[in-house]
Amino acid sequence: MNIGPNLAQAETFLAEAECLNPGPWVAHSRNVALAAQKIAQFHPELDEDLAYVFGLLHDIGRREGVTGMRHTLDGFHFLMHRGFPEAARICLTHSFSYKSMDAALGRWDVSDEEFDFIRSYLTLINFGPYDMLFQLCDAIALAEGICLMEKRLVDAAIRLGTNDFTHKKWQALFDIKAYFEGYIGKSIYAVLPNVIDTTFREIMQ
Numbered sequence: 001m002n003i004g005p006n007l008a009q010a011e012t013f014l015a016e017a018e019c020l021n022p023g024p025w026v027a028h029s030r031n032v033a034l035a036a037q038k039i040a041q042f043h044p045e046l047d048e049d050l051a052y053v054f055g056l057l058h059d060i061g062r063r064e065g066v067t068g069m070r071h072t073l074d075g076f077h078f079l080m081h082r083g084f085p086e087a088a089r090i091c092l093t094h095s096f097s098y099k100s101m102d103a104a105l106g107r108w109d110v111s112d113e114e115f116d117f118i119r120s121y122l123t124l125i126n127f128g129p130y131d132m133l134f135q136l137c138d139a140i141a142l143a144e145g146i147c148l149m150e151k152r153l154v155d156a157a158i159r160l161g162t163n164d165f166t167h168k169k170w171q172a173l174f175d176i177k178a179y180f181e182g183y184i185g186k187s188i189y190a191v192l193p194n195v196i197d198t199t200f201r202e203i204m205q
Helices: 007-020 025-040 048-057 060-064 070-080 085-093 112-124 129-138 149-160 166-184 195-199
Strands: none
Touching: 007 025, 007 048, 007 060, 025 048, 025 129, 048 085, 048 129, 060 070, 070 085, 070 112, 085 112, 085 129, 129 166, 149 166
16 A cells, blocks of 8 residues: 655646646645655654655545635545555544534535545544644744744635634644654754744735
């Protein structure tokens, strides 16, 4: 069983998806990949090259069009059908730093059966380092670059709103950030490129 596609396959999948549904999600995916690669270097259970590939593909479900939470399931099925269950898993888990369906901010544009499948899938697994890595990197990557997590979280809240679980999701993300900083020995931002420029671009212009 292949753990993940190789880089050439991942780039091909992403290029095809961009043709089907162009948008800033592609640049976001590349920035997630870069952040994951940089952070993975410091964790003994993570492979930086595999992390980069998983990052490119974490939102690959957006190839199906402009959707809400459906993109997680579409990405899962796309990669499962191609024999990459570990990469498929990241498509589902990256949106759930706090493991509750109610914590999602996007609309649940799936059937009842699909909703139950995602809930059952999440219930049956324990999040590992790769799951947590992409929950973190998804929360620090804009299309424009890698930024302070607070900027990304506020950006998502403005676009998608908040709910009663938002504070729990945010706390979970800060806990994950602290987890990886324990391996790095310093702030994650110290090993990531152009964080200041991306975060404060509007102020500095």
